[in-house]
Amino acid sequence: MSAPTDLPTRIPTDLTDEQLPEVLGRSLAGLYSGEARLPARPGGxxxxxxxxxxxxxxxxxxxxxxxxxxxxxxxxxxxxxxxxxxxxxxxxxxxxxxxxxxxxxxxxxxxxxxxxxxxxxxxxLSNLEEPKYRAQWSPDLPADVREARTGLPCADAWVTHLTEDGYMHNHERMWFAAYLIHWRKVDWRAGYAFFREHLLDGDLASNALSWQWVASTFSGKPYMMNQENIAKYSAGKWCDGCTAQCPFKGSYEQLQEKLFGWKA
Amino acid sequence: MEGVSTANGPVIVWLHGDSLSPTDAALSAHPQAPALFVFDRPFLSSHAIAFTRLAFMYGGVRDVAAARPGLTELRVGSVSAELAAFATEHGAAELHVTENPTPEFGSILSGVRERCPGLRVVIYPAERLSSYSGQVNKFFGFWNKVQSEVLGGGELFRDQDAPRPQPESERRPRDHRSDRNRRR
The missing domain is CATH 1.25.40.80 (Serine Threonine Protein Phosphatase 5, Tetratricopeptide repeat)
Incomplete structure (x- = not known):
């Protein structure tokens, strides 16, 4: 398919950082989401x-x-x-x-x-294996997740890191993926697309297969965490003093029964 | 000029999203050859990608263009159509590119071949951590096969120099037409 002739097809390769948002933004008008701004870390x-x-x-x-x-x-x-x-x-x-x-x-x-x-x-991009529990996933990313207004300080911070920095710590990625798939019951492909949209390191292989690993369609069991795990590995940064109704509280056995129907 | 032509004729290089460095195998084999990176308009029209990701990639193209003596162009459009047009503009006999594992890689090359049937496509192996290329299923099976190579020999590595990338002259580019069955 050729580009329509009225659209610019060539972009200068020597734009300064000051010029970049405006000129690249104009050249790629209609082809990107979010604000035309420099990334949190420069590429190259x-x-x-x-x-x-x-x-x-x-x-x-x-x-x-x-x-x-x-x-x-x-x-x-x-x-x-x-x-x-x-x-x-x-x-x-x-x-x-x-x-x-x-x-x-x-x-x-x-x-x-x-x-x-x-x-x-x-x-x-399809389930490589059957999920290891009776999964009923909805296809779309909920708006409150996308907009970082779930009411959970931890989950909202993970999303903010993703959309503002284009980067998440690996443990945050795993927690967020488990939250979205197992607690919110959203298809991993919606999370994959959300990461693809924002992650500066987003690639097809690591992104799709990591989501499948959490979902248990490319691993022996679903990955999950509890509040104790989040508090331990974040030095309590979200948990200390948190007043939200925490869905992650409980032992692994209790959460597995609640989320996956597995009897302890 | 060195790196602009092979015995078959003029060369162009395709710079894609996995190869945004002047040290990319195909680029560094042909430092004088015209090179092209294309922002994929059909893909970007149908998938939400944040501007910051595209600006990050732009930084990669900018550094490549500044570092190499040959022409480096950046376009937006259909990747295969722009590559075919670029090949025609430069009278290219060969398109050189470094391997990329995505399904789009093969379909883009097929599109170029349809538009330019005489253009020879030469694919360079991607630089990898291990030399293993067999079947993979579970990470731990893979890790058992590669760990001594990746770790550099474990305890034995402690006093040894790190392995070095294979010199450009020893890399063996592959003719895509002779290896069609390997990739779906």
């Missing part, structure tokens, strides 16, 4: 090398904790602005064995998803 090889230079892998072994250092290199890896070998080389050269091995294992997850996509193609 130069920014990627700067981010890589600032990362040592130190304390990465504690990566599940929101306050622990993570690389934030995923957006650069996603677009090939740095390569996995360049990143591995830095981590191998400068970090403790436990941090190094945990980081390289996470890099391997990325490669695993890449290989699954190459093997399965567009099928990754």
């Amino acid at each position: 090889r130069n920014a990627a090398l700067k981010a890589l230079g600032a990362f040592t892998g130190k304390d990465y072994g504690a990566r599940n904790h929101l306050l622990s250092p993570v690389s934030r290199l995923s957006m650069y890896l996603r677009h090939g602005m740095i390569s996995p070998l360049e990143v591995a080389q830095v981590v191998r050269a400068g970090s403790r064995r436990s941090d190094r091995e945990e980081f390289l294992r996470q890099l391997a997850w990325r490669e695993f998803f890449w290989l699954v996509l190459r093997q399965r193609g567009a099928a990754v």
Whole structure:
């Protein structure tokens, strides 16, 4: 399909950051969502090398904790602005064995998803396996979730990170995905599309297959968490003093019975 | 000029969303060749993508254009139609590109081939963490196969230099036409 002739087809490659929102916004009018603004982190090889230079892998072994250092290199890896070998080389050269091995294992997850996509193609956008519980999911993202007004300070913060920063900590991604799929009973593909819209590192392989992993259509059981888990790994930042009706309270056994109908 | 032509004739390079660096295999093999990145109008017309994501990618194209001696163009339109037009404008005999695992990659190349039947497509392997290319199903099975390579030999790695990327001269580009059955 050719572009209609009245639409601009060429965009200068030397726009300054000051020019970028207006000129690129005009060139891509009607082809994007949200405000025409610079991303929270700049794209490009130069920014990627700067981010890589600032990362040592130190304390990465504690990566599940929101306050622990993570690389934030995923957006650069996603677009090939740095390569996995360049990143591995830095981590191998400068970090403790436990941090190094945990980081390289996470890099391997990325490669695993890449290989699954190459093997399965567009099928990754359909359930690769049957869900491991009697799932009844609605297709659309609820408006209160999209607009970060669920009334749950934690969930609203996760969405705000996504839409404002184009980035979420991996543990926030997992919590949000579990909340959307298991508590709100929304099809994982609605979450996948929401992430694809905003994540600077959003790619088909890691995004779709991670959602399927949480949904249990690409894993042996559904991923879930409880309030204790959220409080522990966020240092209580949302839980301390929270007055919301918390749906995550309870033991794993109680929540599994409530969400999946599994008797303890 | 070096990198502009092969024995078959002039080369163009397709720069896609997974290859936004001057170190991309296809780009660095042909630093003087005209290269093109296309914002996919049909895709963006039918899928919500935040402007910030597109601006982030723009930063990648901008750095590529500034770093390489050859022409780097940015367009918006149908990717296969723009690539075909770009090939015609530059009298290209070959389109070089680095592998991308998405289904769109194959369909875009098919679209280019339909429009330019004489254009030879050469695909470079993507730079990877491991050399494993067999069947994958569960992560832990995959991890068992690759961990010694990825970790660099575990304990043995401790005093060794990190593995280095394969030199450009040793990379073996692949002719897409000879490998049609591998990708769906």
